[in-house]
Amino acid sequence: MKNLNKESKIDLLLFLLPPLVVLSIFVIYPIIGTVVLSFISKGTFSLSNYYEVLTESIPLKALILTRLEPTPPWGALIHNAVWILISVPAVVLLGMILAYVLRYVFGSSFVLGTVFLGMVLPGVVSGLVIRFMFDDSIGIFPRIFAVLGVPMLSKTWTIYPQTALLALILGSIWLWLGFSVTLYSAGLDSIPSSMIESALVDGASQWQIFAKIIVPQLRPVTTVVILMTVMWVLKIFDIVYVVTGGGPGGSSTVLAMIMYMYFASSLEYHKAAAVAVILALLTLIPAYWYIRIVLKGERE
């Protein structure tokens, strides 16, 4: 800025002004407005909205249920955490393995196309596909478990509190796998072939190449996949709304669903804002690390 003359500075400001105005109106103002709204309760500034949403015990609106049960409902925050714990390792492992294996397999484009389908389908359509996947009369999962003789899992998964959340998680893994495979495929392309050829000359097995060269070389991609998956899971809403509506008995609620319930069903906008702020703060943690990695990459 210091080196610019007055005319250039004016030009720069003129270029920056339109996006700054748009950002201020459509991004910054709503964010500040939401945060302020979340602290207002009965006309006064307080933490009561946060207290009330965190201690709510009605299953369809609860963030944390204190009763300890072996099966859901546990509250949306716990459901989101379980979702992350299951889907992140699955998306990373499956994405990496599929991207690696499919490079050497005939007909891989068909498999890749099927995997990638989840990425391009609208959320509502994906939700319907997930419903079908876990339906006892036409779904692949109940049929497999029927053949294996597991009665509990040969029913319609989405209508039982024990399996509804798991069905959504498995469905979401399919949806997000396309993203993971795409990133890992690009990552694999960037690994110098000389590295693998040298390992082959030294007598390394395929497994050793995968474990000692491919996996470490893909570490930056893995970090991005983990962070993006965590952010995606924290924000997930559409498939939950379509497949289970958060039920049965609140066993598959998620944070975004609770926010929607407060906003669109009970019209408690202040509480909806409080949940939105909690959700945003949780999303900011992986987002912060992601931005750090991106900036570090740019500097290098």
Next chain:
Amino acid sequence: MWLKPGFWYRKSFFQKYGLSEPKSYDEFVQLLEKIKSIQGVKNPIASGDGMGWPLSDIVEHFIIAYGGPQMQLNLISGKTRFTDPSVRRVFENYLVPLLQKKYFSEPIEWTTVIPKWWAGEYGLYFMGTWITGMVEDPNDLDFFPLPESKGVVGGADYAFVPKYSKNVDAAVDFLKFLATEGQGVHASVPSGKIPTWTKVPVSQLWKPMQSVYTKITQRGMAILPDLDDSIGGDWQKLFWDQLKLLWVNPGALDSVLKTLESAQPKP
């Protein structure tokens, strides 16, 4: 007016297997047992599922039949709580045993289950009168309410004339027609509706709805408001969701009633 009058069945299905409409709760259970024993039948009753509302209609029908029409009204106003022993008795004595014996199917999307029910995978289906427009042959349809029922849920259509319309008088005149003679026209076509204007002759109604009208009026049944539609809001969604839980886990009755009561509006 639409109604949620009871359990629909195919006349041909009943004729084929020598079934008849029950005259008491015990006969109703016997009928379910007979249907269950028919080869190819998955469950005697198909349970429709949308966001959960078809299940709530079934529950309301049981409340009206075995708790009485006043219980339905008191639950709406909040005077009677869901944890009240009288309400619990309706569930415990009449509905839960049927769920435990798997007489009801698992909740299935309410439109996709219709062809399955029609094909004989299920014997009965609880639904509103709009079902008459959703089946292959509405003349093969008939229904029965729970034998002890003295009321059914029904809802009228409403029309509004904006105050600032150009032709308010003409619009009001047209609505007067729709509310009187016009109902005869509306009910004479496949609309699944019955007229609230009592001067419409039964013979003018669309044939499948004549049976509905006759059965309801002959029994002198009260037309009652829909419980969850009347309360609405968050509680309605909670009601639907908790019933979906009850359907697959009847043992959770006390927890379900407690949850419903905790959010039930106070009078």
